Amino acid sequence: MHAVEVNFDGLVGPTHNYAGLSYGNVASLSHASSHSNPREAVLQGLEKMKAMHELGLEQGIFAPHARPDINVLKRLGFTGSDRQIIEKAFKADPILLRACYSASAMWTANAATVSPSADTLDGKVHFTAANLNNKFHRSLEPTTTTALLKAMFNNDHYFSHHCHLPDQGFFGDEGAANHNRLCDSHADTGLEVFVFGASSFNNALPKPSKFPARQTLEASQAVARLHQLKPHSQLFIQQNPVVIDQGVFHNDVIAVANGNVLLCHEQAFLNQAHALDEIKKAYTGEKTLHIIEVPTQKVSITDAVSSYLFNSQLITLADGSMLLVAPQECQRNLAVHQYIQELILSDNPIQHVRFFDLRQSMQNGGGPACLRLRAALNANELNAVNPAVRFSHDKYDQLVNWANTHYRDSLTSNDFADPQLLTESYQALDELTSLLNLGSVYPFQQQ
Numbered sequence: 001m002h003a004v005e006v007n008f009d010g011l012v013g014p015t016h017n018y019a020g021l022s023y024g025n026v027a028s029l030s031h032a033s034s035h036s037n038p039r040e041a042v043l044q045g046l047e048k049m050k051a052m053h054e055l056g057l058e059q060g061i062f063a064p065h066a067r068p069d070i071n072v073l074k075r076l077g078f079t080g081s082d083r084q085i086i087e088k089a090f091k092a093d094p095i096l097l098r099a100c101y102s103a104s105a106m107w108t109a110n111a112a113t114v115s116p117s118a119d120t121l122d123g124k125v126h127f128t129a130a131n132l133n134n135k136f137h138r139s140l141e142p143t144t145t146t147a148l149l150k151a152m153f154n155n156d157h158y159f160s161h162h163c164h165l166p167d168q169g170f171f172g173d174e175g176a177a178n179h180n181r182l183c184d185s186h187a188d189t190g191l192e193v194f195v196f197g198a199s200s201f202n203n204a205l206p207k208p209s210k211f212p213a214r215q216t217l218e219a220s221q222a223v224a225r226l227h228q229l230k231p232h233s234q235l236f237i238q239q240n241p242v243v244i245d246q247g248v249f250h251n252d253v254i255a256v257a258n259g260n261v262l263l264c265h266e267q268a269f270l271n272q273a274h275a276l277d278e279i280k281k282a283y284t285g286e287k288t289l290h291i292i293e294v295p296t297q298k299v300s301i302t303d304a305v306s307s308y309l310f311n312s313q314l315i316t317l318a319d320g321s322m323l324l325v326a327p328q329e330c331q332r333n334l335a336v337h338q339y340i341q342e343l344i345l346s347d348n349p350i351q352h353v354r355f356f357d358l359r360q361s362m363q364n365g366g367g368p369a370c371l372r373l374r375a376a377l378n379a380n381e382l383n384a385v386n387p388a389v390r391f392s393h394d395k396y397d398q399l400v401n402w403a404n405t406h407y408r409d410s411l412t413s414n415d416f417a418d419p420q421l422l423t424e425s426y427q428a429l430d431e432l433t434s435l436l437n438l439g440s441v442y443p444f445q446q447q
């Protein structure tokens with residue numbers, strides 16, 4: 001049966017801000033305390049979704065999370081009404097409060113790992129929400145992510161949802177950002193390549209020395225087990241710890257895969273020649289596998305991290321050619337721009353490029369590929385998806401109107417002291433759950 005790839009883009013939440021929370025993520029640290037524009041951020045994301053939809057691609061919408069996370073502030077000892085909790089937290093620890101206000105769930109490449117039915121022994125699509133336990137603000141995401149996934153893929157016949165892995169660094173799991181799938185076509189059995197940053201139990205494997213390795217081998221193996229992956233549909237390779245220390249905190253900052261193409265930097269993986277040989281040997285398809293390695297001489301690691309070239313989405317168009325959906329930063333970087341022009345003229349399926357302005361997300365280290373969770377779905381599975389989360393022109397108009405009504409165009413440090421921000425944010429999300437027919441997914445709707 002024919003299958004398509006659906007990209008579920010994270011809708012940026014109304015409290016999008018720059019708090020410098022992600023040690024190891026260069027952009028997050030360098031924009032700490034800059035003022036943010038949540039309205040511009042959500043509209044930039046919606047423009048990308050609209051452009052993908054207009055190319056004839058299936059596009060989905062992934063709702064934001066309720067922020068601030070009042071429940072975690074209660075767990076941390078703040079008491080009283082919501083207003084009092086915010087006032088107390090702002091006085092006691094403003095950065096903690098901002099972490100509880102983070103809109104980081106927008107980067108849905110980190111929401112979960114998804115295995116298409118063609119790769120699984122029970123023929124279901126499997127989902128495991130990522131525990132994201134390397135960063136406090138991100139560790140608040142998995143419960144709501146699972147609730148959202150269940151509301152979007154609400155059909156036990158086709159979809160299987162798993163609880164996130166144990167909340168402990170040994171099982172650090174960052175979802176699809178460390179997971180590539182290679183296949184002849186989206187409907188075919190694919191090779192799921194899990195890329196881990198370090199092993200928790202095997203000390204013989206190297207670790208980065210400066211920045212954390214967020215994804216562990218043990219987490220990747222557990223996800224593959226949960227998803228009942230066919231034995232020949234799984235491969236585990238290690239990210240190069242040297243580049244993690246240079247700001248490559250997720251594999252999708254240094255490599256991107258689509259269909260029979262893997263575009264990666266020549267320093268992406270540990271013992272790269274051997275890793276790529278393993279991929280070639282394990283590839284299940286019949287088509288030629290294109291592995292495009294970008295040399296350091298053409299694109300340095302610094303340029304890769306600042307431009308987010310590898311965080312482009314790689315998309316198959318109706319005629320079979322591929323489009324690179326890149327951030328504008330790639331256009332502005334001379335070396336990267338030159339490389340892209342060379343790439344699309346050379347003999348490989350990537351023939352087109354489009355640049356998008358995603359600056360609000362980029363300044364926190366989230367490019368085009370971070371903003372989307374991919375699911376390859378056949379016709380029956382696609383029909384079983386909650387229709388209200390599928391993108392359309394009507395939905396676009398409704399969401400633009402919704403964002404213009406509810407979102408502020410500026411947030412600075414002192415705004416987090418104002419409990420009105422909570423009221424506005426919850427109101428916006430309450431309305432959104434109706435627009436996207438999600439039910440009562442947020443804790444504030446369940447009290």
Ligand code: SUG
Pocket residue numbers: 017018019020021022025028029102104107109110135138177250252253364365366367369370
């Ligand atoms: O986890 N930034 C995110 C960016 C995630 C990018 N995702 C992928 N590469 N798939 C992170 O580091 C910054 C938040 C702040 O500092 O306010 C942040 O969480």
